[in-house]
Amino acid sequence: MPRASAAAAARTAQQVLDAATDLFAARGFAAVSLDDVARAAGVTRGAVYHHYGNKAGLFRAVAARLQARVADSVVEAAEHAGADPRARLGAGSHAFLDAITSGPAVRVLLVDAPAVLGWREWRELDAENSGTHLRDALRAMGVDDDLLGALTAQLSGAMNDAALWIAEHEDGTRTRQQAHAALDRLLAAVAP
Amino acid sequence: MPRASAAAAARTAQQVLDAATDLFAARGFAAVSLDDVARAAGVTRGAVYHHYGNKAGLFRAVAARLQARVADSVVEAAEHAGADPRARLGAGSHAFLDAITSGPAVRVLLVDAPAVLGWREWRELDAENSGTHLRDALRAMGVDDDLLGALTAQLSGAMNDAALWIAEHEDGTRTRQQAHAALDRLLAAVAP
DNA sequence: CTCCTTACGTACACTGTGCATGTAAGACTC
DNA sequence: GAGTCTTACATGCACAGTGTACGTAAGGAG
Numbered sequence: 377m378p379r380a381s382a383a384a385a386a387r388t389a390q391q392v393l394d395a396a397t398d399l400f401a402a403r404g405f406a407a408v409s410l411d412d413v414a415r416a417a418g419v420t421r422g423a424v425y426h427h428y429g430n431k432a433g434l435f436r437a438v439a440a441r442l443q444a445r446v447a448d449s450v451v452e453a454a455e456h457a458g459a460d461p462r463a464r465l466g467a468g469s470h471a472f473l474d475a476i477t478s479g480p481a482v483r484v485l486l487v488d489a490p491a492v493l494g495w496r497e498w499r500e501l502d503a504e505n506s507g508t509h510l511r512d513a514l515r516a517m518g519v520d521d522d523l524l525g526a527l528t529a530q531l532s533g534a535m536n537d538a539a540l541w542i543a544e545h546e547d548g549t550r551t552r553q554q555a556h557a558a559l560d561r562l563l564a565a566v567a568p
Numbered sequence: 569m570p571r572a573s574a575a576a577a578a579r580t581a582q583q584v585l586d587a588a589t590d591l592f593a594a595r596g597f598a599a600v601s602l603d604d605v606a607r608a609a610g611v612t613r614g615a616v617y618h619h620y621g622n623k624a625g626l627f628r629a630v631a632a633r634l635q636a637r638v639a640d641s642v643v644e645a646a647e648h649a650g651a652d653p654r655a656r657l658g659a660g661s662h663a664f665l666d667a668i669t670s671g672p673a674v675r676v677l678l679v680d681a682p683a684v685l686g687w688r689e690w691r692e693l694d695a696e697n698s699g700t701h702l703r704d705a706l707r708a709m710g711v712d713d714d715l716l717g718a719l720t721a722q723l724s725g726a727m728n729d730a731a732l733w734i735a736e737h738e739d740g741t742r743t744r745q746q747a748h749a750a751l752d753r754l755l756a757a758v759a760p
Numbered sequence: 761c762t763c764c765t766t767a768c769g770t771a772c773a774c775t776g777t778g779c780a781t782g783t784a785a786g787a788c789t790c
Numbered sequence: 791g792a793g794t795c796t797t798a799c800a801t802g803c804a805c806a807g808t809g810t811a812c813g814t815a816a817g818g819a820g
Binding site: 576601602603613617622623 | 778779
């Protein structure tokens, strides 16, 4: 008994995506079955497979949306910081930390994504979003082209682990401040 | 038809561990079945379950052994570097990069481990090994206690992503040199 | 109004985990 | 050194979960 208009179909796809985001964030990829997702979204597994192909495809869609949201925050913060490259780098980096630690992004993007999508695809997804901004910011700071790739990867890794470190503790603003302070220390290595 | 002496049992446990290490490194945790492991080790799944409890337990054993090996390299390099805290920090960090990128450790420890064991347990495993050494080295460098936790996590993350970056490229010594150079840049932020 | 396509629902096959049970060979006791 | 216990596996089965083939009804285009 399917009743499908173009709008209704888009809505069910959204509901599935929302439900999957919550469940993946709460329990992790492996502990969530597609039946769980379908039930939470009020449909059957058939609908999930129709819209997302397979379980990895659903996860990919979830991760891509979260990644895009984080990247939006980074861009907005950088815009707001003006034209000075160093100010933009700092603002974007701190915005990244705050954005990725608020909401369900950490577990999905930083714990499960590399294993589910593979490191390579995960890196590409990152490169299409916040990764590019970091790289551009470092280039604008005058980082040698030879070091650019490696330094981008390492600073990105530092921020990711900072986010995980914050999420692990989960006891208010103190650890968050420490993470931001440590990040400033590392950024100073690039721009004194 | 079991024929089990104490020595023979230890040997089969070893064979299973060796086979699992190779397979997990080559295909990833999810794509390896316990039947694959058992067949590669020349036993049945019963033996695997007997020694390691379940699939996660087997993976835990694999990861712990790899982690311990990496930590050994770090310690050895630090010892060899003498008494100067800065020299020990640098030597240990670069040794970490080289050790974790040589052999099957990268995929197991950095891609699958967080998802399979959970971020928390993975962090504890790391803390029991190379993580402690990094923290000690930073403390010896006079890093403020308030920053110690966050900075350790972020530098660790930077090194992990440096390792993944090296493993991703896999084209000889050039990328490796770039990674080491970028790492030096970050270490300079802690110790000028 | 007809036909085609989209959007699901349903049923089934297959893979893989984990556990329960069986069993034979050390190891230990006397 | 015979009996008993425990360890070290092998085997078989139950169950969960994925993916896919098929069925089906409701838009939408002509």
